Amino acid sequence: MSASSIDLAVIPGDGIGPEVIAEALKVLEKAVAAEGVELKPTHYELGAEHWLATGETLPDQVLEDLKTRDAILFGAVGAAPGDTRIPSGIIERELLLKLRFSLDHYVNLRPSRLYGTVGSPLANPGTVDFIVVREGTEGPYVGNGGTLREGTPHEVATEVSLNTAHGVERVVRDAFRRASLRERKHVTLVHKHNVLVFAGHLWKRTVEAVAQEFPGVTHDYLHVDAATIFMVTDPSRFDVIVTDNLFGDIITDLAAAITGGIGLAASGNINMDRAAPSMFEPVHGSAPDIAGQGKADPTAAILSAALLLEHLGYAAAAGRIEAAVVADVEKRDGSARTTSAVGDAIAAGL
Amino acid sequence: MSASSIDLAVIPGDGIGPEVIAEALKVLEKAVAAEGVELKPTHYELGAEHWLATGETLPDQVLEDLKTRDAILFGAVGAAPGDTRIPSGIIERELLLKLRFSLDHYVNLRPSRLYGTVGSPLANPGTVDFIVVREGTEGPYVGNGGTLREGTPHEVATEVSLNTAHGVERVVRDAFRRASLRERKHVTLVHKHNVLVFAGHLWKRTVEAVAQEFPGVTHDYLHVDAATIFMVTDPSRFDVIVTDNLFGDIITDLAAAITGGIGLAASGNINMDRAAPSMFEPVHGSAPDIAGQGKADPTAAILSAALLLEHLGYAAAAGRIEAAVVADVEKRDGSARTTSAVGDAIAAGL
Ligand SMILES: CC(C)[C@H](C(=O)O)[C@@H](O)C(=O)O
Numbered sequence: 001m002s003a004s005s006i007d008l009a010v011i012p013g014d015g016i017g018p019e020v021i022a023e024a025l026k027v028l029e030k031a032v033a034a035e036g037v038e039l040k041p042t043h044y045e046l047g048a049e050h051w052l053a054t055g056e057t058l059p060d061q062v063l064e065d066l067k068t069r070d071a072i073l074f075g076a077v078g079a080a081p082g083d084t085r086i087p088s089g090i091i092e093r094e095l096l097l098k099l100r101f102s103l104d105h106y107v108n109l110r111p112s113r114l115y116g117t118v119g120s121p122l123a124n125p126g127t128v129d130f131i132v133v134r135e136g137t138e139g140p141y142v143g144n145g146g147t148l149r150e151g152t153p154h155e156v157a158t159e160v161s162l163n164t165a166h167g168v169e170r171v172v173r174d175a176f177r178r179a180s181l182r183e184r185k186h187v188t189l190v191h192k193h194n195v196l197v198f199a200g201h202l203w204k205r206t207v208e209a210v211a212q213e214f215p216g217v218t219h220d221y222l223h224v225d226a227a228t229i230f231m232v233t234d235p236s237r238f239d240v241i242v243t244d245n246l247f248g249d250i251i252t253d254l255a256a257a258i259t260g261g262i263g264l265a266a267s268g269n270i271n272m273d274r275a276a277p278s279m280f281e282p283v284h285g286s287a288p289d290i291a292g293q294g295k296a297d298p299t300a301a302i303l304s305a306a307l308l309l310e311h312l313g314y315a316a317a318a319g320r321i322e323a324a325v326v327a328d329v330e331k332r333d334g335s336a337r338t339t340s341a342v343g344d345a346i347a348a349g350l
Numbered sequence: 351m352s353a354s355s356i357d358l359a360v361i362p363g364d365g366i367g368p369e370v371i372a373e374a375l376k377v378l379e380k381a382v383a384a385e386g387v388e389l390k391p392t393h394y395e396l397g398a399e400h401w402l403a404t405g406e407t408l409p410d411q412v413l414e415d416l417k418t419r420d421a422i423l424f425g426a427v428g429a430a431p432g433d434t435r436i437p438s439g440i441i442e443r444e445l446l447l448k449l450r451f452s453l454d455h456y457v458n459l460r461p462s463r464l465y466g467t468v469g470s471p472l473a474n475p476g477t478v479d480f481i482v483v484r485e486g487t488e489g490p491y492v493g494n495g496g497t498l499r500e501g502t503p504h505e506v507a508t509e510v511s512l513n514t515a516h517g518v519e520r521v522v523r524d525a526f527r528r529a530s531l532r533e534r535k536h537v538t539l540v541h542k543h544n545v546l547v548f549a550g551h552l553w554k555r556t557v558e559a560v561a562q563e564f565p566g567v568t569h570d571y572l573h574v575d576a577a578t579i580f581m582v583t584d585p586s587r588f589d590v591i592v593t594d595n596l597f598g599d600i601i602t603d604l605a606a607a608i609t610g611g612i613g614l615a616a617s618g619n620i621n622m623d624r625a626a627p628s629m630f631e632p633v634h635g636s637a638p639d640i641a642g643q644g645k646a647d648p649t650a651a652i653l654s655a656a657l658l659l660e661h662l663g664y665a666a667a668a669g670r671i672e673a674a675v676v677a678d679v680e681k682r683d684g685s686a687r688t689t690s691a692v693g694d695a696i697a698a699g700l
Pocket residue numbers: 092093096097249283544545575
């Protein structure tokens with residue numbers, strides 16, 4: 001990364017991915033131009049459509065090329081649910097998860113904030129402003145498992161969750177560090193250690209150990225089932241949640257839902273050691289049902305671009321994007337706007 | 351089980367367990383007496399308190415004795431979270447889960463219904479009336495895993511989810527059978543087959559196969575993360591959910607939360623083959639913070655007793671309990687009543 005330009009990989013993907021990414025780029029370009037920084041995007045055609053055309057998910061050479069970029073902006077991938085031409089989950093695993101794992105994106109950062117007037121499905125949500133630090137490279141996501149006697153009455157299928165001290169400690173430390181920079185300075189570990197004893201105890205012990213390094217940060221623990229209850233009855237209790245890959249997947253979708261929907265939920269897949277580029281993506285999927293109609297909300301993609309700038313050290317530009325988003329969101333009254341109208345409005349608000 | 355008496359094992363457990371079970375027994379006794387059936391309860395002292403006093407969780411001999419009963423009514427077990435005298439999770443695993451596994455409780459049945467005036471945290475919940483059929487004897491709950499190099503920077507901890515055709519098929523068939531008896535006749539499989547490929551595909555294939563036996567029942571699929579979104583944005587879309595042990599644990603707590611809280615959530619751990627007694631328990635825990643104060647809501651325990659009667663073939667008595675609960679719940683205005691006052695009111699309403 002040079003001070004005066006950002007070498008950005010762009011993976012628009014499928015469905016509404018290209019539509020929302022176009023708006024994110026519009027806003028991103030304007031935000032950095034104000035600081036004399038040039039955005040140099042390189043587009044990569046990857047995703048379900050690309051797989052149908054070529055049979056490729058993520059060729060080694062493309063992965064190597066991506067590794068040379070400063071960061072990756074990712075739209076969404078995935079075919080329509082009914083599309084039987086594409087083996088289920090192959091794009092998710094061989095492209096999205098392969099990127100997260102190959103680029104060692106161990107911090108899957110997902111902020112949840114309820115903006116003033118945005119409709120939460122909760123009657124009394126209160127003030128909601130927390131972040132989930134989801135582990136991104138281990139747990140039940142490692143693809144370690146198998147099937148014996150497939151298709152017979154004696155079939156056995158296994159899934160192995162792998163958890164390492166190395167993997168847990170770095171993400172727990174990241175969560176405590178982020179908490180130490182926030183007002184409430186509180187970390188909640190979400191797991192299920194009363195049942196998943198081995199992984200659960202590694203997480204618990206690690207939290208206790210890392211907490212010693214952060215005397216100003218308090219912490220507590222919730223089983224994942226109880227966490228979902230608090231998410232709908234008292235979400236304002238959360239400040240920083242740290243959790244494993246699968247629990248994080250589940251509770252961040254729930255968190256997005258209670259803060260006005262996945263149209264607003266941004267995420268970063270971050271390699272905090274900067275050993276490889278980090279990747280920023282809206283939490284939502286490719287939504288093939290509304291693709292190509294200009295109906296998709298680009299806000300989550302735009303907020304993901306702000307996370308990207310923050311990660312690259314352009315905190316001021318990131319802050320301006322966030323402020324423009326908040327201003328736009330607070331004006332929303334439920335009337336329909338096109339994808340590009342939303343992008344234009346946020347860009348104009350910078 | 352004889353036609354004129356029910357040989358009932360009662361495990362009140364810890365905290366509020368004994369308080370809510372006392373009310374459930376009061377209602378149960380009256381409901382069956384009206385049909386000339388005598389309730390013959392045998393109390394078992396088990397739980398955290400019992401462990402502290404004796405070091406026993408579930409002795410083999412007690413388990414054998416339990417196997418001779420018609421059914422088990424279970425309160426709640428577990429020490430106060432801060433109680434460091436009890437190794438974390440030991441009571442849950444060596445008593446509660448051991449019962450579910452030893453008695454082959456493969457259908458963990460959890461109905462969710464929003465009663466008229468009961469406060470849901472959702473602004474517009476709509477009509478909520480679904481059941482979750484959670485697998486109860488497999489998945490990540492099997493306790494299969496381990497720890498290597500514990501406490502070192504090279505620690506690795508694993509958790510293995512075990513899934514068998516036998517285990518999945520019987521619970522999926524049960525879900526379709528239950529759906530076929532309901533008005534909407536719809537089954538939703540909840541899993542995460544795009545990531546947990548091996549287990550996920552066994553579940554998907556099994557649903558497709560079993561669906562053939564039930565041409566009148568429709569079915570669809572949701573990833574568990576998406577299911578949590580619908581749980582708060584459109585819970586009325588659900589009729590019968592079938593899912594694995596861990597996903598079922600998570601979404602039933604969420605389901606309880608949106609239908610007015612775990613004070614109302616009942617459950618059955620059912621052995622549909624009747625090879626061993628089934629066990630009925632409120633979804634809530636032992637709540638040590640409010641124990642002994644007469645504050646606990648016994649409704650979930652009472653509804654669990656109704657599920658018990660239904661399972662034993664006393665559908666009319668079960669229906670009368672449910673009707674009395676609905677009548678009581680619809681009259682609630684938020685003013686405080688003691689545990690026994692609620693039990694008395696429901697018993698009087700029979
Ligand atoms: C598409 C899927 C593999 C992915 C995940 O499970 O991580 C998605 O749900 C997410 O949360 O980013």
